[in-house]
Amino acid sequence: VLTKDSVTVSVDAVVYYRVSNATVSVANVENAHHSTRLLAQTTLRNILGTKNLHEILSDRE
Known part of the structure; x- marks a missing residue:
């Protein structure tokens, strides 16, 4: 996935x-x-593609 x-x-x-x-x-x-599965992958890519790496790492659960 590309951030x-x-x-x-x-x-x-x-x-x-x-x-x-x-x-x-x-x-x-x-x-x-x-x-x-394809819908989940696409949704995840779309959401993560709008965030910087720092944002993704700080939002982890």
């Missing part, structure tokens, strides 16, 4: 999610697990 100040960082993350409507999920998404 706002152009530092490349490696990120380990865990995502918990709940399917609210299994029927819709199965009918409309070919591979819900893969799609959820």
Whole structure:
């Protein structure tokens, strides 16, 4: 992941999610697990790309 100040960082993350409507999920998404993983990766990249390394490190949980 590339930060706002152009530092490349490696990120380990865990995502918990709940399917609210299994029927819709199965009918409309070919591979819900893969799609959820891609969405999480994209969201993480977008958020971290707006922050400097110092901000990311100070916001760690």
